[in-house]
Amino acid sequence: MAAASAVALKNVARRFVTPSGDVLSALEGFDLTVAPGEFCAIVGPTGCGKSTTLGLVSGLAQPQGGTVTLFDAPVTGVDRRVGFVFQQDAVFPWRDVLGNVMAGPLFRGVPRAKAEAEARDWIARVGLTGFEQHHPHQLSGGMRKRVALAQTFINKPEVLLMDEPFSALDVQTRELMQEELLSLWAQSGAAVLFVTHDLDEAILLADRVAVLTTRPARVKSVHTIDLPRPRNIATLRYDERFVAIARRLSDDLRDEVLRARREATA
């Protein structure tokens, strides 16, 4: 039986207690569904709780209200079907590229020889052949991100969570990495939940874009991006369909950003 949704958040609330004892609400009444194999992006004003949603889906954090499900089963902890690419470098600095990429399979009990063969295959797929023995500090930011992608995809995730993974990269590298991600994703068939503050990036990559409100975050609106695939990141930017969608979303998002600014200065 195929599950109706890969990820579903229903009426989810996530609250924090600040050091001064106040309760801070990051998410309140949050609803979002991602279908299997779908690429869904989340955009919203800075600090609105975009990353919080990923923490809940990954099982690293628990909601205070509502339900979070993976393939219709509630999330009870870290799930083997989930992959997570972090905003900051999260590759292990004391392991070389090979050691980093084979970390996942080794943690999961795959025999060393098999894990190493798989890792070499993935290193080749992300274009890092020849860098197996390099340590992360010897690589560029883009190459470290490739290591992170290989490290995540080697576990064959069915749900891929990405928290502004390319925000620290320069524009050219980011474009390359976006292309790379789309081709890896197309082969994997995973459902993706991609958090970003970059509206263009969201539109270029996703099937659907969810715009969040200011804190406490809810889904303000969901836009379907009906740009054909496979997409060419470099040229799609100048396509008039892209421009039309971007204008529509940008108006939607600007309202929220302005509201956030008013509340911050008030």
Add this chain to the structure above:
Amino acid sequence: MTDATAPLATEGRIESLAERQRRRWRIVVALRIIVFVLLVGGWELGVRAGWLDSFFFGQPSAIVDKLIDWIHNGTAIGPLWKQVWVTIYEAGAGFLIGAALGVLFGITLGRNQLLSDVFSIYIKIANSIPRIVMGSIFIVALGLGSPSKIALAVVMVFFVVFGNAFQGVREADKNLIANARILGASNWQVTRAVILPSALSWILASLHVSFGFALIGAIVGEFLGAREGMGLLIASAQGSFDSNGVFAAMIVIAVVALCAEWILTTIEKRLLTWRPEVSSAGE
């Protein structure tokens, strides 16, 4: 290689920069030697001229004679190498046991909030006791042999390493821990694959300081009561008002400490190859 890069003028400047650095280094070495000669020469001269009393302050040439005498004829309490070996053995054993216990407790308490909340107060109390005083208890309890000195060295080393290991665990990058857990690591695998390596640079830093502490523990222990060792050698030199003997023993101990330091630095470099080269001035 393209011939368009690196014009000759730049190359010349780089060469002169390297030359300047080399020259500066030679000046530093020369100044170091001059400082040494001035200090030791002044001391020797001061004694010969009668400004300093050699009975209290010793005399460099006499210290060297003493060392040669010890090496050839042995000390008042037995051959020199035996005393050195006993002290190295006690300090080394105490260092290894203390460091192992410190790492073990530091990581366990660092990983477990409840344990750390319960035990932190006792560790604070124990840490505030002047640990040297424990030497007297150990000698009463464990006798004049090596075990009492090793115990004192263990106590000296434990708290330093424990504190650093604990801190190292707490400073481990939350992102790396989250990443390891998502990739499928169990609690034990997180400890081994993330916590230990990231605490390692903290632990290694503490080992540098704590070998010195282990040496102090062993020597003070011997001072308080022993049958052999460098501490006893100093105590017996002190008992016979032989200040040259005290200085000579100090030099031997300094050599031991410097050797240990060198070994630890070598191990550290081997273990931390993954870290980016830190460009350090001078040495």
